[in-house]
Amino acid sequence: MNNSQIARRMQSVRPSPTAAISDRVRALEAAGRQVINLGEGELDFATPAHISYAGIEAIVQQQTKYTAVAGTATLKAAIAAKFARDNQLHYRPEEIIAGSGAKQLIFNALLATLDAGQQVIIPAPYWVSYPDMVRLAEGEPVIVPCSEQSGWKLTPEQLARALTPATRWLILNSPGNPTGAIYSAEELRALADLLTDYPQVLIMADDIYEPLRYDNTPFASFAQAAPQMTGRTLTVNGVSKSHAMTGWRLGYAGGPQWLIAAMQILQSQSTSNPSSISQAAAVAALNHPAAFLGDWLETLDQRRQQVLRMVAATDGLSASAPQGAFYLFARCTGLLGRTTPTGETLHDDSALANWLLEQTQVAVLHGSAFGMPGYLRIAYAVEDGLLAQACQRISDACAQLR
Structure with missing residues (x-):
């Protein structure tokens, strides 16, 4: 070839x-x-032993068949409880999806919503896969360089300059890869205020490193800080970084029902459900305190x-x-x-x-x-x-x- x-x-x-x-x-x-x-x-x-044993028990109990594409009801309930407990976000089962890693869910969200030429604002430094995912979905990455002096975070002034009628998404990763930068609730609200006049813009809150924070630095997810944006926000998370489960390939997301439904259609025609064993392990991860x-x-x-x-x-x-x-x-x-x-x-x-x-x-x-x-x-x-x-x-x- x-x-x-x-x-x-x-x-x-x-x-x-x-x-x-x-x-x-x-x-x-x-x-x-x-x-x-x-x-x-x-x-x-x-991976903590109780989580691994939950996966082993799932195999012993023959939980090795297809599940619902977006995840089992038990896993969705654990995800909903995590969002409510840790982030004060309240999602119904139809507003939640589990996939084979947070990476898959981000890709599916972009593929489900981007048409050719639509723009995605990506603050730099960024996780390496964001721009290429956007390009694969035929969108246009709009890279906004952030400075070390600003804590590697997007400022309202920078966002205002980057927004156009063609903007479809803003991606925010906090704590961030590669910098470890964390947006405060006040900083997130300032960005949300600017988005009020751009109702076509969706927000991707990539929270995969949420619990890994130093010096008692507080954390706020985007929709938690700006509840008025909940209907336009996809909150992405997973167990790979928080529970040392990279190889289990299990991510999850909460968002508006129409978006989750579109992502589920894509998933049904590509990978189908995430591993049933990984789902059982993730239930144990999310339902037990991370001692x-x-x-x-x-x-x-x-x-x-x-x-x-x-x-x-x-x-x-x-x-x-x-x-x-x-x-x-x-x-x-x-x-x-x-x-x-x-x-x-x-x-x-x-x-x-x-x-x-x-x-x-x-x-x-x-x-x-x-x-x-x-x-x-x-x-x-x-x-x-x-x-x-x-x-x-x-x-x-x-x-x-x-």
Whole structure:
């Protein structure tokens, strides 16, 4: 098959950079290299035992058949209870859908609502998949660069400049990937006020990192902060980050009935229901208090501080402390243009990330993948000893640049 046989929509879509770095790490490991992967968005913690046992019990009880496309009634009830308990959002069963990861639900929502040329406002830095999902749905990503000085958050002034009659969606990710930025309720209300005059605009609240927050930073979901926008908001969440269940592939969303129904139609013609075993495990995850979360956050905070110390001590790197998630978004412009010991000039963040991988066997992601050149994303959700090794390797390598 050649490129002429591939659909035109594929010509503007790139492979996921996070998946690509993971594939490259696996290839290097298969070749005998000892790589520390700080490029993947995955906790190193085990799925809590009671959740795993719920999945095992589902298999023992032969809960291994098709379910309703949007999820079992039991799972929907657990999702509704979570939204009401944690976010003061009240959804009926027909306003809830479960899918094979939050990623699938975001894609289905965009595919179900975008026509050619309609615009989606995406604050940068952004999760790598947002723009390509929009393009696959034949929409137009409108990237709005946000600054470190503004806390990596979209301001009302920036939103006002980006809104047009063609705007269909605004995507907000809080806590954010790759920066860990968290919007306050007041900041969300200020954005909502501007959207009053644009009734065609829907809001995607990607809350996948919701419980992973430091320093007692409060959290508000968009529709929680601006209840008048509930009928225009899709609130997306899942158990992958909150419960270390990335491989279980289970996400969920709540939103207006017409949108959930359209997403369900798409899902019925593509993947159908999410795994019945994963649904049973997610019920246990959502219905039981996350007693483990305090210990997880304490560990993640220690790792966050460790990487912050390394960055502060490394000439050419700098970073502000992330409020949530498990990434540090480090400015690396002070290293760009420098020369390696072998005479290679590192012209951009991609070259720097590639050199670090080859030189130190530590994988990080370049900021350009997130729409923000001149930065590196360092994921610190790895075992403490490995993280210490990785920090030392990065620091030692950067000291060799001239």
